[in-house]
Amino acid sequence: MGGYILKRLLSAIPVLLGITVIVFLIMAMIPGDPATAILGSYATPENVERLNRHLGLDEPLWRQYFIWLGNLVQGDFGRSFALNRPVLDEILDRFSATLVLAGTAFVLCSLLGILAGVVSAARQYGLADKAITFVVILGISVPSFFLGMMMILLFAVKLQWFPVSGMYSIWGGGDLPDLIRHLTMPALALSVVATGVIARLSRGAMLEVLRQDFVRTARAKGVHERRVIWGHALRAAMVSIIPVLGIQAGFVLSGAVYIEMVFQWPGVGRMLVDGILKRDILLVQGGVVFVAACYVGFNIVVDVAQSLLDPRIRT
Amino acid sequence: MTLFLRLLFRNKLAGFGAVVLGVIVVLAVLTPILPLQPPNETNTADRFLRPLQGGHLLGTDHLGRDLLSRLMWGTRLSLAVGFAAALVAGLVGAAIGVVAGYFGGRTDNVTMRGVDMLMAFPYILLALAIVAVLGPGLLNALIAVAVVNIPFFARNIRGVTVGIAHREFIDAAKLAGMGHTRILLSEVVPNIVPVVVIAMSTTIGWMILETAGLSFLGLGSQPPQADLGSMLGEARSALITAPHTSVVPGVMILLIVMSVNLLGDGIRDALDPRLRSGALARPMATTRVERAGAPMPKPEDGLLQIDDLETQFHVGTRVYKAVNKVSLALNPGECLGLVGESGSGKSVTALSVMGLVASPPGVITGGAVHLQGQDLIGAPYELLRTLRGRKVAYIFQDPLSTLHPLYRIGDQLIEAIRVHDPVSHAQAHRRAVKLLEDVRIPNAGARARAYPHELSGGMRQRVGIAMALANDPDIIIADEPTTALDVTVQAQILALLSDLRRDRGLAILFITHDFGVVGQLCDRVAVMYGGRIVEAGPTGDVLTAPAHPYTKRLIACVPELGGGQRALAAIPGLPPAVDNLPEGCAFAPRCDKAQPSCKTGEIDLTGDTRKVRCLFPEVAL
Numbered sequence A: 001m002g003g004y005i006l007k008r009l010l011s012a013i014p015v016l017l018g019i020t021v022i023v024f025l026i027m028a029m030i031p032g033d034p035a036t037a038i039l040g041s042y043a044t045p046e047n048v049e050r051l052n053r054h055l056g057l058d059e060p061l062w063r064q065y066f067i068w069l070g071n072l073v074q075g076d077f078g079r080s081f082a083l084n085r086p087v088l089d090e091i092l093d094r095f096s097a098t099l100v101l102a103g104t105a106f107v108l109c110s111l112l113g114i115l116a117g118v119v120s121a122a123r124q125y126g127l128a129d130k131a132i133t134f135v136v137i138l139g140i141s142v143p144s145f146f147l148g149m150m151m152i153l154l155f156a157v158k159l160q161w162f163p164v165s166g167m168y169s170i171w172g173g174g175d176l177p178d179l180i181r182h183l184t185m186p187a188l189a190l191s192v193v194a195t196g197v198i199a200r201l202s203r204g205a206m207l208e209v210l211r212q213d214f215v216r217t218a219r220a221k222g223v224h225e226r227r228v229i230w231g232h233a234l235r236a237a238m239v240s241i242i243p244v245l246g247i248q249a250g251f252v253l254s255g256a257v258y259i260e261m262v263f264q265w266p267g268v269g270r271m272l273v274d275g276i277l278k279r280d281i282l283l284v285q286g287g288v289v290f291v292a293a294c295y296v297g298f299n300i301v302v303d304v305a306q307s308l309l310d311p312r313i314r315t
Numbered sequence B: 001m002t003l004f005l006r007l008l009f010r011n012k013l014a015g016f017g018a019v020v021l022g023v024i025v026v027l028a029v030l031t032p033i034l035p036l037q038p039p040n041e042t043n044t045a046d047r048f049l050r051p052l053q054g055g056h057l058l059g060t061d062h063l064g065r066d067l068l069s070r071l072m073w074g075t076r077l078s079l080a081v082g083f084a085a086a087l088v089a090g091l092v093g094a095a096i097g098v099v100a101g102y103f104g105g106r107t108d109n110v111t112m113r114g115v116d117m118l119m120a121f122p123y124i125l126l127a128l129a130i131v132a133v134l135g136p137g138l139l140n141a142l143i144a145v146a147v148v149n150i151p152f153f154a155r156n157i158r159g160v161t162v163g164i165a166h167r168e169f170i171d172a173a174k175l176a177g178m179g180h181t182r183i184l185l186s187e188v189v190p191n192i193v194p195v196v197v198i199a200m201s202t203t204i205g206w207m208i209l210e211t212a213g214l215s216f217l218g219l220g221s222q223p224p225q226a227d228l229g230s231m232l233g234e235a236r237s238a239l240i241t242a243p244h245t246s247v248v249p250g251v252m253i254l255l256i257v258m259s260v261n262l263l264g265d266g267i268r269d270a271l272d273p274r275l276r277s278g279a280l281a282r283p284m285a286t287t288r289v290e291r292a293g294a295p296m297p298k299p300e301d302g303l304l305q306i307d308d309l310e311t312q313f314h315v316g317t318r319v320y321k322a323v324n325k326v327s328l329a330l331n332p333g334e335c336l337g338l339v340g341e342s343g344s345g346k347s348v349t350a351l352s353v354m355g356l357v358a359s360p361p362g363v364i365t366g367g368a369v370h371l372q373g374q375d376l377i378g379a380p381y382e383l384l385r386t387l388r389g390r391k392v393a394y395i396f397q398d399p400l401s402t403l404h405p406l407y408r409i410g411d412q413l414i415e416a417i418r419v420h421d422p423v424s425h426a427q428a429h430r431r432a433v434k435l436l437e438d439v440r441i442p443n444a445g446a447r448a449r450a451y452p453h454e455l456s457g458g459m460r461q462r463v464g465i466a467m468a469l470a471n472d473p474d475i476i477i478a479d480e481p482t483t484a485l486d487v488t489v490q491a492q493i494l495a496l497l498s499d500l501r502r503d504r505g506l507a508i509l510f511i512t513h514d515f516g517v518v519g520q521l522c523d524r525v526a527v528m529y530g531g532r533i534v535e536a537g538p539t540g541d542v543l544t545a546p547a548h549p550y551t552k553r554l555i556a557c558v559p560e561l562g563g564g565q566r567a568l569a570a571i572p573g574l575p576p577a578v579d580n581l582p583e584g585c586a587f588a589p590r591c592d593k594a595q596p597s598c599k600t601g602e603i604d605l606t607g608d609t610r611k612v613r614c615l616f617p618e619v620a621l
Helices: A002-028 A034-039 A045-055 A061-073 A087-122 A127-141 A144-158 A176-210 A213-221 A225-262 A268-277 A281-309 B002-010 B012-033 B067-103 B105-119 B123-134 B138-165 B168-175 B180-216 B228-238 B244-271 B346-353 B381-387 B409-420 B425-438 B457-469 B487-504 B515-521 B539-544 B549-556
Strands: B304-315 B318-330 B335-339 B362-371 B392-395 B475-479 B507-512 B524-529 B532-538
Touching: A002 A061, A002 A281, A002 B105, A002 B123, A034 A045, A087 A127, A087 A176, A087 A225, A087 A268, A087 A281, A127 A176, A127 B244, A144 A176, A144 A225, A144 B228, A144 B244, A176 A225, A213 A225, A213 B392, A213 B409, A225 A268, A225 A281, A225 B123, A225 B180, A268 A281, A268 B123, A281 B123, B002 B012, B002 B244, B012 B067, B012 B244, B067 B105, B067 B138, B067 B180, B067 B228, B067 B244, B105 B138, B123 B138, B123 B180, B138 B180, B168 B180, B180 B228, B180 B244, B228 B244, B304 B346, B318 B335, B318 B346, B318 B362, B318 B507, B318 B532, B335 B346, B335 B515, B346 B362, B346 B475, B346 B507, B392 B457, B409 B425, B409 B457, B425 B457, B457 B475, B457 B487, B487 B507, B487 B515, B507 B515, B515 B539, B524 B539, B524 B549, B532 B539, B532 B549
Parallel strands: B335 B507, B335 B524, B392 B475, B475 B507
Antiparallel strands: B304 B318, B304 B362, B524 B532
């Protein structure tokens, strides 16, 4: 088991390097001169050149990459010129907020999705199946940002159950109940699409598994149908559901960008969009690498979970 | 093609999607000639008019522009961008996939590594990075969305191409001296076009959603031009005061994406042959029973008594009569062999006893199964469940697929014990190890912790037998338990079953296609053909003097060890399809003694201890 984890960790290194290369190359393609972008179009040529030298932008591209990579490894993501603070500090502040939002949404969509999928498969063509299928189709078709806006209209403005936006109340908030009140709507809105996808896939996986011989064996033993479905069949279906959870985590993380805009959530997605509009390259570059690295890490966790579940791939 | 369309529209949801999408697309195409107000004409005096106010059907936005007009122009733009992005991603991705899959080797390796890297990004990060480079703008958003989706297509198409690249017609083309380019264009590409089209139809919805998302963030279309996403983005600041400006474009996106998804699903389902036959239906906990007529009278004695059992498979409008009025009796301590070719209905007969025939499509339509005087056909689920494994236990053919692959074998045994006997876990564990010892698994304590895939085929089948013995059943139904094993292991398993039967007084219903095995183990034998019993009797009598021509031919198929060389007499032809049985004897078309009278009317099973269903039996009974 330890060997498997180690192997998986080592195999992530080339992926991480690849990510830095891709991000660096994309950013290097940005037309125009970063120094000019920072100093503004009225800067003197001497000043631009000095800043270029200072930023190392007069070096050849491959040296720039290795300098940047070397700094990254040491935790130096550079300085955001728009915010005038270290990029890493900003990312860490923002990422914790995203993590709360996306993490909650991910747990929600995994639980609800699998639950709906199993019930749907167990009652195939029944009323519950039809209702779930309908809601799922609606769920995977609605843009999460539109759903979020409609939720604000209904639950925040009309019913006043939840606050309209933000992560904490400005006055007197800051504790856990306050966070939960602010978190409920964005987390729900964010989880809807992934819930639909997971439910649909779980249904398919369960239908596939329920036809297999070992399910008949369990029934022939006299195992109760409830346990056949939620034990024997679901356990086997999880083998194909878990990889999808890994993929959906990426979609939840992506969707968080929209939800953060709609609900004014102080997360990393809003930071990136602001960074792009302000052409704050180091911030965008650092943010993208950081989030992608976290995603790679999460996928390792998924793979390890998969190997814990399935003894056949543990060798 | 017509079949495809019929299938597509039989799916009501897909038909609905097609109609909605069709209407939206037609309206979007006609937008320039529709009598709409100019979409970009601002009139700040009339801002935020509600629907139906001031001659604006859907009201106006924050600059007093007509919402209906902006909606139609925005829809037009969103659709165009979504389709264009799907087309670009599909073509580029397919090109990459075809090249990687066709050439294989290093080309494949390097390309796919690159694709894997791209897939390591949550898609929005890549899209954001691309927009950061190119700057905000609708065309740039389109490029970003297309690029982000290229890996998906490249991966899918590569998989398909690898499959095609190793087919014979590609080798033939190479041998004919065709160049790579020509082979790719004339042999490979035509075969992957349908796959690309399906993949595009299922992802267009996503593309529209993603471009709308980038526009919503202000990174897509720039004012005054607006697609649905940017309309929603602009309306957001007035969400609370003028909600209709948000609802209008939002609902339109929802409608478009939903109809595309419904249609895409419909197309995929119509093209997936597995769904066509309804094979993806999950079997229910018990077989469906639709028994017409009065229940059978109770038999006087006997452990297991099957009377005129009829089990059918209903697939579409077809009815397969898998078991057709089969009657069998099993006495305590007796071993009854049930013999026949594949598809003769022997397994279905056995599974019907405990309602384990997969349903749908299986239906028990008649007859009775009495276990110690109790009719099991149509019995409530809870009763059947308590009898399963406790009174009647099964041993199945292939223990690799019949044991749960993810549970340790010890746990599977413990479960079998505790389902019927609420003992403690530790106690059940001791009994499980004892059971493993009983079936002569060496080192049973350690083996209990193994997973099925860690055992050999023979060991797995012993586990299967141990599991059947877990609750000391009265009857074991063994469905070809040795077929998947090699000959020496077969002999061991048979010896084991024979010993267990003697020691525990088990009754065994032994299903096989092998007369050699029957001769070793069974007291009596019944032969099935085309869902019916054609001959039954004491094993010795049937083996030495078979009465039915089919039995005789079947026995002649068994090679005799040490019997010297002789021609093995295979039976010509195939067993009959049970959805369309001929009148008279089902074997008549393959029988060399068949007379015209064999092909008319119902032929009865006659005789007492020895029975045969034949007008001209080989021996007089």
